[in-house]
Amino acid sequence: MAGKAGGRPRRAPALVAAGAAAALAATGLGMWATDSGPFRDSYCWGAWQQDSGPEFLGEEALSRSGAERRSTESAPPSAGEPHGTCTVEVVSTGSRGTSRRKLVLEYGAVPAEARERQDWIARYLHGSASPLPDGLPGFAAADRAMLVLPAACDVDGRPAVVTIRTEREGGGGFGAGSRMDVARMLLDAAGVGMQEAGCAPAEPLAMSSPMVKVAAPDGHARTPLCRIPGVVFEFGKSSYEEQVGVVSEHLQTCSAWAAGMRGPDEPAAQFVMAGVPRIAALFAGLPEGTGKGLVRRVCDGRPTVFYGRVGLGLQGRGRPDDRRVFESFVASASKRVGCGTGGEA
Amino acid sequence: MADTNGGSREPGAGGSAGGAAADPGARTPARLPLLRRLLRSRTARAAVAAGTAGALLGAGTAAWRAGSLPLLNPAAAPCWDSFDDGTMEALFGERETRVEEESLQPDPLGGLVYGQCRITSYGEGRAAGQLTVRVRTLDGLRGSDAQQWPEEFLGARMASMGAGLPGMASASRAWLALPESCTGPTGEYEAATVVDLAMGGTQSFSEHEEEDRAVLVRAAVSAANGVLRDFGCSGAYRMPGRLPEPTVRQDVTAHSFCGIKGLTLPAAYREGMTWSRTGGSGEGPAGVCEVNYKSLDATLRLTTVVDPSLSAVFSRDVLRGGIHVRGTKGNGTVNQKRAVYEAACQTGPVVFMVEQKSSLEDGRFDLTRALLPPYVAAEAERIGCGPEKVAVTDPPRR
Numbered sequence: 001m002a003g004k005a006g007g008r009p010r011r012a013p014a015l016v017a018a019g020a021a022a023a024l025a026a027t028g029l030g031m032w033a034t035d036s037g038p039f040r041d042s043y044c045w046g047a048w049q050q051d052s053g054p055e056f057l058g059e060e061a062l063s064r065s066g067a068e069r070r071s072t073e074s075a076p077p078s079a080g081e082p083h084g085t086c087t088v089e090v091v092s093t094g095s096r097g098t099s100r101r102k103l104v105l106e107y108g109a110v111p112a113e114a115r116e117r118q119d120w121i122a123r124y125l126h127g128s129a130s131p132l133p134d135g136l137p138g139f140a141a142a143d144r145a146m147l148v149l150p151a152a153c154d155v156d157g158r159p160a161v162v163t164i165r166t167e168r169e170g171g172g173g174f175g176a177g178s179r180m181d182v183a184r185m186l187l188d189a190a191g192v193g194m195q196e197a198g199c200a201p202a203e204p205l206a207m208s209s210p211m212v213k214v215a216a217p218d219g220h221a222r223t224p225l226c227r228i229p230g231v232v233f234e235f236g237k238s239s240y241e242e243q244v245g246v247v248s249e250h251l252q253t254c255s256a257w258a259a260g261m262r263g264p265d266e267p268a269a270q271f272v273m274a275g276v277p278r279i280a281a282l283f284a285g286l287p288e289g290t291g292k293g294l295v296r297r298v299c300d301g302r303p304t305v306f307y308g309r310v311g312l313g314l315q316g317r318g319r320p321d322d323r324r325v326f327e328s329f330v331a332s333a334s335k336r337v338g339c340g341t342g343g344e345a
Numbered sequence: 346m347a348d349t350n351g352g353s354r355e356p357g358a359g360g361s362a363g364g365a366a367a368d369p370g371a372r373t374p375a376r377l378p379l380l381r382r383l384l385r386s387r388t389a390r391a392a393v394a395a396g397t398a399g400a401l402l403g404a405g406t407a408a409w410r411a412g413s414l415p416l417l418n419p420a421a422a423p424c425w426d427s428f429d430d431g432t433m434e435a436l437f438g439e440r441e442t443r444v445e446e447e448s449l450q451p452d453p454l455g456g457l458v459y460g461q462c463r464i465t466s467y468g469e470g471r472a473a474g475q476l477t478v479r480v481r482t483l484d485g486l487r488g489s490d491a492q493q494w495p496e497e498f499l500g501a502r503m504a505s506m507g508a509g510l511p512g513m514a515s516a517s518r519a520w521l522a523l524p525e526s527c528t529g530p531t532g533e534y535e536a537a538t539v540v541d542l543a544m545g546g547t548q549s550f551s552e553h554e555e556e557d558r559a560v561l562v563r564a565a566v567s568a569a570n571g572v573l574r575d576f577g578c579s580g581a582y583r584m585p586g587r588l589p590e591p592t593v594r595q596d597v598t599a600h601s602f603c604g605i606k607g608l609t610l611p612a613a614y615r616e617g618m619t620w621s622r623t624g625g626s627g628e629g630p631a632g633v634c635e636v637n638y639k640s641l642d643a644t645l646r647l648t649t650v651v652d653p654s655l656s657a658v659f660s661r662d663v664l665r666g667g668i669h670v671r672g673t674k675g676n677g678t679v680n681q682k683r684a685v686y687e688a689a690c691q692t693g694p695v696v697f698m699v700e701q702k703s704s705l706e707d708g709r710f711d712l713t714r715a716l717l718p719p720y721v722a723a724e725a726e727r728i729g730c731g732p733e734k735v736a737v738t739d740p741p742r743r
Contacts, residue, residue, distance in 0.1 A: 053579075130526075133580065180526050180579040210573065210580025212511050212522075216530030227691050229674075247692045249628065336691050336729035 043071040044086035044105050047185075047192040054177030054185055056090070056103060064099070067092035076196040082155050083108030084193065100169040103176050107162050107193040109155035114286050118309055121282065122267040124163060127226070127243030127255035128217075132183055133209035137278035139245075139253075140183035141215075142175030147190050148278040153199035159281045160197075162190040179214060183207060218243050225269065226254035230328025232319045233269070240268055240314075250275035250302070252333050258313050268311045273333040275304035283307055293326050299339030306330045424462035424478050425449060427571025428564065435560045436476060436544070437466040449480055449575050457482040459538075459572075476544045478568050482528075485536030488661030495658065497547055499648060501622040504592050505629025506562055508585035511537070511652065512569075513629060515592075516557035517545045519565040522630075522654060527578035533694065537654035540569045555591055562588060592624040603634035603647060608723040610636075611715060617706060618644070630655055632724075638705060645712055646700040649724045653693035663687045663696070672721065672735035679737055684713035686721050690730035697721045 041050040043057070050069075051058050062069060073086035089102040111117045124146035129139035138147035145164040153160040164186055166173035176182055187207050194200035221240035225231040231254075233240075238258055245253030252273035257266055274280045283305045288294045293308040308326040310318065318325035422428050423444040433442065447460035459480040466474040484490040502515035512521030522537035531537055542565050551557055563584060570581040595604060596619065602610045603621045610618060617639045625632035630652035635643035650656040667680030677686030677697075684699045699720055701712040718735045725733035 134583075178526070178579075184579070208581060209509075209583055210524035210578065211526035212509065212524045214525040214530050216532045227689050227693070229691075244693075252691070332691065338729060 041069075041071075043088050044073055044189060045076045045084070045192050045196065047105075047189040048088070054181035056088070056101070056174075056176035057185075061090050061101075062092075064092040064094055066094065077107045077193050078196060079198040082153070082160060082197045082199075084196075098169070101174050102167045104165050104167065105162070105189050106165075107160070107189070107197070109158040109160050110282055112156075112158060112285070117282075117286060121272070121307070122255070122270050122309070123165065124161075125245075125253050125270070125272055125279075125282075127245035127253050128215050129245065129253075130179060130211050130214045131246050131248070131251060132186075132207065133211050134207050136187075136205060136207055137276055138183075138186065140179050140186060140211075142177065142179055142182055143173035145182045145186040147186050147205075148282060149190060149194060149199070150201055150278075151281075152201065153194060153197060158285070159278065160199075161282075162186060162193055164189070179211060183211075213246070215243060215245050220259075221256050221268075225256055226271065228254065228271065228329055229332045231271065231325055231332070232328075233314050233325070234317045234319055235314075236317065238313065247336075249337055250304075251279065252336075256314070257311075266311070267309070268314045270307075270309045271329050271333075272307040273304065273337075274307075275299055275302045275337070277303070280305045290327060290330075291323055295330055297330075297334060297339055299334065299337055304337075304339065306333060422571075423464055424568055425571040425575045427478075427568045428464075429567070432564055432567050433464075436564055437464070437474060440466040440468050440473060442466045449572065451482075457484055462568075474544065476542060476564070478540060478542050480538070480540050480572055482538040483536035483655070483658050485531070485657030485660055486534045488659070490536070490658050491662055494541075495648070497543070498541055499631055499633055499650070499655075500547060501624035501633045501635035501643065501646070502547070502592055503624045503631075503633065504558065505589055505625055505631075506565075506585055507587075507589040507629070508583065510566070510582060510585060511630055511654075512539075512562075512565060513625065513631065514558050514562045514565060515547070515624075516551050516554045516561065517547055518543055519558075519561040521565045521569045521582070522652075523569060523572065523576075524578075524580060524582075525654075526580060527573055527576060531654035531657065534657060534660055535654075536657040537652075540565060540572055542568065555588075558591070559588060589629070592622055594620060594622045596620050597636065603636065605634070605647075605720075605723050605727065607726060608719055614705070614712065614715070625649075638703075642703065644701065644703050644705070645716075646698075646702060647716070647720055648696075648698040648700070649728065650696040650698070651690075651692060651728060653695075656687065656694050656696040659685050659687070659696045659698065668737075670717070670735055670737050673733045674730070675733070677717075677735075679714055679717060681710050681713065684717040684737075686717060686735055688721070688725060688730055688733055690725075690728065692728075692730075695725075695728065695730060697724055 042048060048057055055061060067090055069088065069090050071086065071088045074084045077084040084107045086105045087102055089100060091098065091100050111120050124139060124144060126144065129141040129144055132138045132140055132147065136147060139145065143166045147162045149160045149162065164182060166176055168174045187205060191204055219241060221235065221242040223232055225233060226242055226244045240256050241259045242254065242256045245255065254271040255267060256269040258268050280303060283294060286294050295306050297304050297306065306329065308329050310322055316322065423433065424446055443465050444462065446462040449459045451457065451459050461477060461479040464476045465472050483494065498518055498520045500515065503513040503518065506512045506514055506521065510521060512519065520539045520541040522539050525531060528538045542561060544561065566582050566584055573581060593604065597610060597615065599615065600609060602608050604623050618636050621634050621636040623634045631648060631650045634647045636645040638644035662683065662685040663677050666678035666683060666685050668678060670677050670679055670686065672686065672688065675686060675688035677684065682701055686697045687694050697720060699713045699716045701710060704710045714737050717737055721733050721735045725731040
């Protein structure tokens with residue numbers, strides 16, 4: 001490439017040519033080094049680009065010999081059919097057998113059926129996921145993320161959401177990138193999804209701030225669970241782990257699960273307080289009442305939901321009983337945010 | 346967009362524990378392999394781009410000869426490309442300035458300091474003002490930041506920045522914690538990594554206190570964002586709009602003490618304590634009240650540290666600061682100058698601290714013992730962590 005400009009006897013142009021050649025070489029080197037070649041794959045209705053930052057979309061994910069990245073996608077969401085699924089999978093076969101890591105992106109309404117919705121809440125409002133910055137109603141961890149879309153995207157009265165989850169062969173998830181990477185992927189996918197479904201807001205959803213607090217792994221479940229006064233279980237001989245999530249003015253999450261079992265996605269207990277309207281909307285339609293683990297209060301003029309669910313392993317192990325444990329959660333979380341006398345919503 | 350932090354260094358670290366174990370790799374950004382960090386750093390990439398563009402225009406040779414290749418000497422703004430012209434002017438006016446900037450990297454043998462940047466301004470040929478910006482992880486383990494740093498940066502003149510920013514500022518001091526999405530989560534013995542700014546003495550009085558504080562807040566946000574770019578972390582703090590109410594000065598009366606509901610100064614101490622100044626705010630990282638005693642100096646300081654990444658700074662005092670005390674949800678220690686109590690609140694460990702800075706007129710030096718229980722009880726209630734009852738018993742005599 002550089003030869004074209006070189007070869008002339010005059011000195012200055014030669015220098016310029018040399019400079020240009022060096023520059024071109026440097027550019028090439030820079031592009032190679034930053035993995036930003038001119039031709040890149042894109043995934044999931046064009047929401048994501050190969051080598052755009054997240055580890056799972058970059059070269060590193062393919063570092064094992066024979067590793068391949070594949071993607072599948074359904075038809076994009078549309079106004080008539082407002083749901084869609086897309087996967088990106090990395091498969092590699094090495095001396096230790098085949099490894100599969102699959103990331104699943106979904107667009108659509110939250111599950112209608114109560115049990116399914118509760119499982120969904122256990123997964124995406126898990127304590128390990130931290131709230132998105134800039135007041136965006138959603139959560140992100142390295143291995144999962146969820147964003148509640150604006151009400152214009154609601155489907156049959158249920159909120160539409162965009163979710164990312166990860167599956168590793170043999171169980172559990174994996175980190176697709178840093179939290180911020182995954183949050184960015186979520187926002188990009190939400191933008192494309194809403195555009196396709198025809199419900200994109202005039203002002204696109206924007207995320208520019210970092211996450212001030214992220215959840216630190218907590219380890220063994222404690223008494224009281226997640227430092228919430230009165231949330232006490234008799235763990236018996238089984239070992240449980242807990243994860244305190246966000247504890248802020250309008251949000252609180254807490255997850256517990258049996259150690260070593262199927263991990264965080266087999267929840268033993270979950271407690272959520274949500275005064276963020278779009279997050280609170282995720283609980284609409286679930287059976288309500290203190291005995292059913294869902295009550296509403298008005299805190300400082302703000303409708304707030306309190307949700308508790310005790311899985312099979314810990315059922316009947318609340319002290320003094322499961323119902324009182326939930327009442328204690330409601331009382332403690334309300335008191336923390338100054339919602340003592342808010343009354344029923 | 347490709348900016349990323351160390352979190353992605355550990356593909357699949359979640360393993361069977363999934364998200365619970367997912368993020369810890371995000372901490373200590375500076376330990377990333379240098380080359381990778383450079384390649385992912387927006388600044389460095391911008392420098393590469395600027396360099397190549399310059400070369401293509403034929404200017405490269407001249408620049409090289411002049412020893413000012415953009416790649417080696419990017420025309421970066423002072424202090425890690427943080428302070429633009431507007432910020433510099435707000436800080437120093439039209440004065441000439443000199444910038445001394447260290448590159449950001451911690452002592453490879455376990456240091457907590459990343460580096461500092463000092464800007465000195467000159468007027469009429471001599472130094473007229475100075476701003477020092479430091480980037481450091483506070484010591485959450487050995488207690489080496491439990492005295493001087495809180496003295497300067499958690500004083501009652503500090504007001505919280507608000508707008509969700511984890512920082513505080515006065516007219517002469519400001520600090521802003523880096524986000525945990527960059528540094529990794531903080532924990533029991535891991536305190537925040539902060540950018541702190543100091544300009545002038547902490548006790549100087551200014552007629553323009555609020556304006557000065559606003560300037561320092563903006564400078565702190567700019568500096569933190571510059572550090573985030575330097576570390577290759579994504580996201581940038583937004584400039585706060587209106588700042589929360591400044592600190593409040595009020596008289597001490599029989600019924601009111603530091604404006605804390607349910608707290609009164611025992612009558613035995615009331616004489617001579619005339620006014621108090623309350624910093625922080627209801628929802629900031631820390632609340633502080635200083636009470637004077639027949640002088641302008643604070644004799645008594647009451648501090649409640651709600652942010653767990655800051656309360657960790659006092660972890661050693663909680664364990665080994667003096668005679669042990671226990672309470673409903675926590676424990677602590679008391680000595681003459683400082684009583685520290687840590688309670689396990691829903692938000693995490695919260696530290697309540699009572700400090701007596703100098704003796705009263707008759708030589709009395711017993712405020713910490715007397716005030717810890719009522720202070721903890723009143724503050725725990727205020728932050729929604731009550732009821733909390735602390736018993737300070739007499740030390741065992743031998």
